[in-house]
Amino acid sequence: MADPKLKQMIEAGEFIAAPGVFDMISTLVADRMGFPALYVTGYGIAASHLGLPDAGIMTYTDMESRVRRIVEGAQTPVIADADTGYGGLLNVRHTVRGYEAAGVTAIQIEDQEYPKKCGHTPGRRVVPLEDMIAKIKVACDSRSSADFLIIARTDSRTALGLDEALRRGEAFEKAGADVIFIEAPETVEEMRIINDRIGKPTLANMVSGGRTPVLPSAELAQLGFAIGIHPALGFLAVGEALKHAYGALADSGDVSAVALEDFGDFSKLMGFEDVWAFDRKWAEV
Structure with missing residues (x-):
């Protein structure tokens, strides 16, 4: 069942900062850090499961x-991406x-056409508003x-301009969406305009290297956003860490200087304490 706490926090005016999770390691790490939501x-x-681009290849079942x-x-x-439905x-x-x-x-x-594309890549097209x-x-x-x-998202800003994105956001609001997500505004001023025009809670997508300025949570809240998601933060951080760790092994064969999570702590994160307790209980049976 849906957790009522998220709706309650939004209604209370609390800003929701949600890190992106993409597998069980990222989920277990983020879940223990006190975030109000995970994204x-x-x-x-698509990247971690299939090793493929976010281009409409992954199915509902995946x-x-x-x-x-x-x-x-x-x-x-948990807030979850469902593409075009x-x-x-x-x-x-x-x-x-x-x-x-x-x-x-x-x-x-x-509101993208199928097959969809990542919201910060070129070539996105949207369906008619009535659809x-x-x-x-x-x-x-x-x-x-x-x-x-x-959460209703429009990808119309990049190809059709901010006015069309705002028109769609207002229509989504009237249609009953709880949160309005206008993807890829390109300036802080555009982000401010979105919150001036949209009456329902809004979502900001913070993608490092994307089209939208990446702002601190306090500034997003001040602009009027209810939710800030950081979908790429986790996998970009992991990708960089893996390059350093694997690079050290490939270059010199010496990984002694690589910064690593403690193996014992990681094993506890994965639930080995329960396994150890089970083994102790049943060791002599």
Whole structure:
């Protein structure tokens, strides 16, 4: 079931900073750090699970199975990327029901044409506005709990301009979406305009190297955003760390100077303490 705490925090005006998680290691690390929410990134799942780009290749089944495991392993409310809803209106209903049954607290659905692309890459095209409005209405009608939040995203800013993105955001708001996500604003002023125009809670996507300025949480909150997601933070950090560690091994064969997590602490994070306790209990049986 959806965790009511996320909706309560948003209604109370608390800013939600959500790191991107993409596998169980990133989930278990982030879950213990006291974040108000975790964000399951489609880009990260496509990269870690398939080794492929976030370009509409990953299916609903690919994503739902990994989202479900992440929710099972975390105590923190989970916001999950659902791309375009994985098809037409019937697919949207199936996706919403599946994500809610998996324990997701908020689902993100966007207005891109299929196959979709990462929101900070070129070549994105959007569906007609009325098609996305229908998806939002179906999504709202398909959930069983009002604590399960519908995040509606438009990718129209890059190709069609800010005015069209704002028009769509306002329409998404009227259609019943709980949170409005205007992807890829290009300046702080555009981010300010979004919050001046949109009446419902808004989401900012902080992608290092992307189109949108990456701002501290305090500044995002001051601009009026309710949620700030950092989908790429985890896998970009891991990628850089792996290059250093594997590079040391490849270059010199000596990894003694590589900064590493303590093996014992990592084993505890993975749940080995339970295994050790089980072994002690049943060792002589």
